Every structure is written in structure tokens, then in C-alpha cells.
Amino acid sequence: MSKAPQKPPQKPRGTQDMIGETAARFDHVIETFNRVRKLHGFGRVEVPVFEATAVFARSLGETTDVVSKEMYEFTDRGGDGLVLRPEFTAGIARAYIENGWQQLAPLKLASWGPLFRYERPQKGRFRQFHQLDAEILGAAEAAADVEVIALGQHLLEELGVAGEIELTLNSMGDPDTRAAWSAAVAAHFQAHRGDLSEDSQRRLETNPLRILDSKDAADQALVAGAPQIDAYFTAEAGAFFERLQAGLQASGIAWTRNARLVRGLDYYRHSVFEFITQSLGAQGTVLGGGRYDGLIGHMGGPDTPAVGWAAGIERLAMLVAEPTKADVFTVIADAPELETDALVVSTLLRQAGIPIERHFATKAKRQIELSKKFANAGIFFVKRGDDAAAPLVQARYPGDDRRVVERAALALAGRYNFSAGDQQG
């Protein structure tokens, strides 16, 4: 057997391995989300990580790049066309239709998990990334939009990042509004076609509304002169936007109007919002969503109003403060023959709710070193007592928490002699 020099495999581009603080931050975001979402009455929904290609191809309206170039699409062994989900909403909509969840409407659902998009990685952008997701299905009231935004706001507050994040808000109006306004916007840019940047001239053909958020300095002047949607609101659309703003006001949620905030797809109606930070570079949207009343009907289900958002876990994880580590203690046998007792002691302490990790080293000395390396809050030494029959458990440096000592004493009572040790300074 010759040792063929093989290069070890590498993780696929745009994926990440996480451990330690990075993983702890990630975890913290998810735990906080789950806590807050329950506080707001959002139930958990689980949908597949892969779906029939049609689920996303149809929801995205066969749009150019997104569908054709940015989805992980494959054919399985049975010949079925599948894609790794690039977003949550379409899968949830599919499940809503397929399972007849309309009987449960209005439904407040939340999910989180991995999503996949074939894009060039950059700061805050990965090919496998993770999002939190919240949706209200089957509610047409502006109050649902308020509710969903309030959940997002509360989440950011609980994560301690609300201070550096701004809520921007817009309305796409109803279909009549949208159609009239987008036609006016397209006409406006068409009239100044020659002055547009190269990118925006192309957008004129593909998605004129996107010119509104062009980063090109030359486009800015033309963007500033573009028609505002407010002039095109139908009475109903205007009233809806009013109700939304009143609801946010009543909820104590601050926002900034961004009349240029748009969604490319036709099934978006009324509310569009993004929570944005300046501290993450180009990918500053931390949480974004809107009302998509047209989607479920578009996918072949009953006409169903819905509103929701998704938030990037990686991006939130970059913003949150380093999570404080919970105190973890260790048990060290002073001599090899006391190892059995060390196991018993570990079990008793854990059952008493004291976090215990064991260190894997034969020598007690090395175990002490490891307890320092892993920053244990304290050590419980299992020693031979004065009377050789009863081993002694001695607590050393059990944090600042007297309760740990008390709980340990209680847990070990009757089985081991316990000493809180000489806490000499």
C-alpha cells in the first residue's frame, strides 16, 4: 500500500465551518429568536430543505438571473428536478396550499435554517447561509403587518442590536397602484435613457424599479426626480399604508420612509420594509420583508393574503455582542484509583444542575491545565480523605456563586465528605 499523497477535501466555496465564539453567536441569535417568537405567538413550521424546482421557479416568476443562475438545481436518481431552497416563503406557501392550512388561518409561523444561493461570496453573503423567518398567512389586515414588524423590532432589541439598525419602510400599493407607478417610473427613466449608467440602461429592460436603488452617483440625480409612488396610491392603498403607520406609531416603533425601497416581484403588495445597518458594509440589510398577497394564488392556491420577513443569522451574529459563556465546572480525580468516584461525583453534580465537563488526560496535573485552558469556573477535586474509607470532594474556585457550593454540598451529602476548600483569597 503506497501512501498516495491525496490533498484533503475542502469545503465548498461560500460555506462555513463554525466553532467556538462564531458558533456561540449563531446559537445566541437562534435562541433569542425562538424565545421572542413564542412571546409573540408564532408557532414553529418546518418545511423541506429541497423542493420541486417548480416551487421556486413559479414563485419567482421565471425571473432572469435568479432562477436560471442562482439556484442550486439538480436532478435526483428518480429523474425529478429539485432545488435546494433559496428562500423560505415559497416552500411555506407550497405547504400551506398542499396541506390545506387555510383551515388554520390566520396562521402565525416561524422557522429558521439553511438556505442556498449560488452567488459570489462577500461580507455577510454565503452560498449556504441561514435565516430566521416569520410569516402571517391568511390575514389581510394592516395589523398583521404591524405584528410582524413588531416581532422583528423586538428581536433586534433582545439581541441588543436595535440601536445600530434603522427600520426603513415603503408601500408598493395594490396592483393598480403598482402598475401605474412602475409604468411612470419606467417612462421617466426611458426619457433620460442616455444619462443613465450602463447598468441602469440594462435595468431599464429587465427591472426598471431597480434603478431606484442604483449605487451609481450619476444615476442619483435622475432617481431624485423620479415619480413618487404616493401620487399613484389608490384610495384603498393609501388607507392601508396609513393604517400601517398608525399601528407602528402605536407600537412605539420608529421608522424612516424610503420611497425608493422596492420589491421586484409582482405578488408583493403594500408593505415593504427592511431593517438596515451601516456597520456591515455592502450587505447592510439585516431583516427584510413585506406583504405578498399575490403569491399563494399565483402558485395555484386560494387567494390568500400574507405578510412576513426573513433575517440573516450570519449578519445578526456579526452584530451581537459576544455571548457570555455559562459557568462550567470540572471534576478531577486526585489519583487514578479515584476515577470511579470522580464519575459518580460528576453525575451527582450534573443531576443537581451544576454544569460539569470532564477533561480527558491521564494525569491530574494535565487535567488542571486543561481546566485553565477551557476557563472552567471551578474545580471539584476528588481526594483521598483522612480516613482512607471516604473520599473527600474539595471545591476550588467555584466562581462567585455561593449557590454552586451549597448545591454541591447538598448533592453530595451522605455519599462524600465535602469541603468548600480554603477560599484563601
Place this chain on the structure above:
RNA sequence: GCGACUGUAGCUCAGCUGGUUAGAGCGCUGGUUUGUGGUACCAGAGGUCGCGGGUUCAAACCCCGUCAGUCGCCCCA
């Protein structure tokens, strides 16, 4: 898809305008110090300088390609 920058031990990096046996810290391993709130000592292992070509008497240092990373553009469901 486009652009800029980067790629040296497990990790973080140093290596002057190309010059001969490639360095440090941390980590790891072994030993010493008979052992207790991250800070002791000694020794050791570990690198085809991302990969492949090229220029040169000579390349980790220059050129081309490729892969990967970072940041930006594009896209953004």
C-alpha cells in the same frame, strides 16, 4: 458574471530591492518543577512557502494560469 487585494508551520503572522540549511508567538508532544483563580523551566515534532507552468546561474519573493479567501460591483427571492 466583473474588479481590487490576499494565500508562508495546526492557528496568528515575520521574511528588506530574488541569493545559498525558511523564522517567531500561540498550540501540540515529551520531560522537569509533587500539583490548584488563565503568567514556571527544558527539549522536541511540525512547512513540496495554495497548486501548475514560465523567466533566471539562482524565486516564498518577478510573469502567466488555476484554485481558495477578503472586500466591492452585479444580483438580491
